[in-house]
Amino acid sequence: MSQNQIPALADLVSGARIVALPLRTKFRGLEEREVLLFEGPNGWAEWSPFVEYPDEEAAVWLAAAIDFAHGNLPTLYRDRIAVNATLPAVAPEHIERVLSNFGEFATVKIKVAEAGQNIGDDIARIRRVLELYPDSKIRLDANGGFEISEAVDLINQLKSLGINIEYFEQPVASIAEMAELKLQVNRLGIKIAADESVRKVSDPLAVAQANAADILILKAAPLGGIVRALEIAAEAELPVVVSSALDSSVGLSMGAYLAAAIPNLDFDCGLATSALLAGDVTREPLRAENGFIDVRRVEVDKSKLEIFSAQDHRQDWWLERLERVYKLL
Numbered sequence: 001m002s003q004n005q006i007p008a009l010a011d012l013v014s015g016a017r018i019v020a021l022p023l024r025t026k027f028r029g030l031e032e033r034e035v036l037l038f039e040g041p042n043g044w045a046e047w048s049p050f051v052e053y054p055d056e057e058a059a060v061w062l063a064a065a066i067d068f069a070h071g072n073l074p075t076l077y078r079d080r081i082a083v084n085a086t087l088p089a090v091a092p093e094h095i096e097r098v099l100s101n102f103g104e105f106a107t108v109k110i111k112v113a114e115a116g117q118n119i120g121d122d123i124a125r126i127r128r129v130l131e132l133y134p135d136s137k138i139r140l141d142a143n144g145g146f147e148i149s150e151a152v153d154l155i156n157q158l159k160s161l162g163i164n165i166e167y168f169e170q171p172v173a174s175i176a177e178m179a180e181l182k183l184q185v186n187r188l189g190i191k192i193a194a195d196e197s198v199r200k201v202s203d204p205l206a207v208a209q210a211n212a213a214d215i216l217i218l219k220a221a222p223l224g225g226i227v228r229a230l231e232i233a234a235e236a237e238l239p240v241v242v243s244s245a246l247d248s249s250v251g252l253s254m255g256a257y258l259a260a261a262i263p264n265l266d267f268d269c270g271l272a273t274s275a276l277l278a279g280d281v282t283r284e285p286l287r288a289e290n291g292f293i294d295v296r297r298v299e300v301d302k303s304k305l306e307i308f309s310a311q312d313h314r315q316d317w318w319l320e321r322l323e324r325v326y327k328l329l
């Protein structure tokens with residue numbers, strides 16, 4: 001993005017709308033998702049680095065949002081994106097209710113390795129999903145929460161139950177552990193996908209160069225925007241899955257554009273997460289229908305902004321964060 005495409009800070013601040021969207025089910029320990037929205041010549045964009053993220057990381061998310069609102073848009077190869085349902089680490093009795101919000105789907109991503117739970121809890125969750133949706137493809141996401149031995153244990157237990165998984169996302173934390181685990185489990189037919197090893201490291205290509213992943217998870221905001229994410233996909237020469245950052249429909253629209261701009265998209269994308277929200281910022285949310293979301297911009301609705309408007313002290317917090325982070329661009 002050229003400097004003249006970056007809006008003035010005063011314009012960003014005066015146009016910023018900050019909302020706290022309630023979640024239907026706790027996800028990542030959150031019950032509410034705070035996001036800041038602003039409008040540019042291309043339409044609405046979302047800046048929503050998680051509140052604990054340091055300013056340097058939040059600046060990458062801001063560059064992505066500004067690019068989506070003000071920058072050049074990529075060539076698109078498709079107008080709808082196949083998406084997976086995303087299941088938080090809930091107890092088996094809640095699964096039916098949570099997944100019912102996703103409509104039809106072919107793939108479920110199941111969160112595992114939640115703090116305070118054990119592999120037995122993960123297995124019970126996975127088995128319940130397959131009991132309810134026997135034909136669905138299953139993928140797992142541990143957010144780096146396992147030791148290598150625990151990930152191998154879970155994989156072996158699933159094997160002995162005859163349960164196949166499409167891939168295992170970020171089972172372990174470091175790139176070295178990912179590489180070691182991948183060596184051990186590829187021969188069992190298990191694929192490893194990298195998420196945090198792409199978006200939370202200084203070099204998003206390091207995991208691919210270390211041959212530590214079969215698939216890359218790409219999230220537009222943490223990678224600095226659609227253009228950068230497309231470069232990473234092209235340079236890594238690995239299949240990619242575009243995923244959300246638990247955004248409002250505005251943030252999801254950036255993910256949908258990124259997914260639409262990837263020449264070869266072989267897996268369902270993690271962009272159905274508006275189903276995890278109990279409220280959104282538009283009258284026409286990007287909700288999955290029959291397993292797909294549309295590729296389109298989202299119009300923000302004034303009355304929704306009012307209903308979900310963040311409390312005054314949270315508005316101040318976000319605007320101060322914006323002023324600090326803008327200076328890092």
Ligand SMILES: O=C(O)CCC(=O)C1=CC=C[C@@H](O)[C@@H]1C(=O)O
Pocket residue numbers: 028084085086109141143195243244245246269270271273
């Ligand atoms: O990939 C998906 O199915 C949905 C997105 C998703 O899982 C995530 C969104 C936001 C924060 C992350 O903890 C989480 C992830 O780890 O992929």
Ligand SMILES: [Mg+2]
Pocket residue numbers: 141143169170195196217
């Ligand atoms: Mg993940």
